[in-house]
Each structure stands twice: as C-alpha cells, then as structure tokens.
Amino acid sequence: MIASHAISLARSSDAPGIAALSRDAIERGLNWSWTPQRVLRSMRDAATNTIVVREGEMLAGFAIMKYREEDAHLLLMAVHSMRRRQGVASALLEWLEVTARVAGIASVRVEARETNFAARQFYGKHGYRQVELLRGYYETRDDAVVLKRLLRI
C-alpha cells in the first residue's frame, strides 16, 4: 500500500501527464476529451479535487473528483501500467473518500466501461455497487456501468 503522504494535490505542471494517462488508459478508442486544458480547468474548479501520486518524474496515478452538495462524482482515475496492483488506486480512493466524508458527502458515484473488468473488480472491492447501466454512454460505442458507494446512511 502506498502511504497517504505520497498523495498530493496536482500542480499545473501535472496536467500534461494526467491528460496523457487519461488518453492512454481511460479514453483508449475514444476521442481524447481530457486534454491538458480540460484537466487544468478542473484543477481550477473549487469544487473539484485533482490528486496525484508522483514517483520522481513519473506520474504513478491520479484521480479527479467533483464534489456536489450531497454526492461526489469520481470523474477519472488511472494508474500507470507499470504501477498497477500495488495499491496506488486504493490509496487515491481512500484519500478522496476521507475528504468527501469530512465534507459531509453522502455517496460517491463513478462510471466505468461495462467491459472494464479491472475497474469493476477494483470498485467492487471498495464497496461500490452497480446501480445503473448506461447504454452507449461512451460515444455510443461502449456501455457504462454506474457504480455507487454510500458513505453514510
């Protein structure tokens, strides 16, 4: 498990790396929507947290979560292919959930491709349950599952 102190808020210099990891690990086969400019915009949004795990010059992983009044939306999360299955995503998710709890958020939702076995296993292990299936959510090509975790009853 990566220690929580390895997690930090993203800096603007992280934006190109985050965008590239999103393009390669999450948006593969789709149009690149999380460009560096969009990542920067979300970093500047007061209701959004963008966090990273850096290892020297390398971006091991990142996550972007948007907080609303009652619920939070995990917009993106990815771990570098060389750093998977080492607890990086678990550490990122824990940081975001602790922060959400402190903010009084009741639930977290996230979408993943229905075919994304690793992500579905990952979220399942962390208490997320499928609440919806969105047909054609990814540019009409792929279906999405909506996964949700209640942080408080």
Ligand SMILES: CC(C)(COP(=O)(O)OP(=O)(O)OC[C@H]1O[C@@H](n2cnc3c(N)ncnc32)[C@H](O)[C@@H]1OP(=O)(O)O)[C@@H](O)C(=O)NCCC(=O)NCCS
């Ligand atoms: C999904 C993803 C974020 C998981 O990151 P990670 O750092 O490897 O996850 P962790 O090491 O914290 O994994 C914790 C648990 O998740 C599950 N898991 C993660 N990857 C898995 C895989 N490939 N197959 C099966 N289970 C998996 C396991 O239960 C794992 O525990 P274990 O290693 O003790 O078996 C990573 O695979 C990734 O970046 N995928 C591409 C991008 C993506 O799909 N993002 C999510 C949708 S936005």
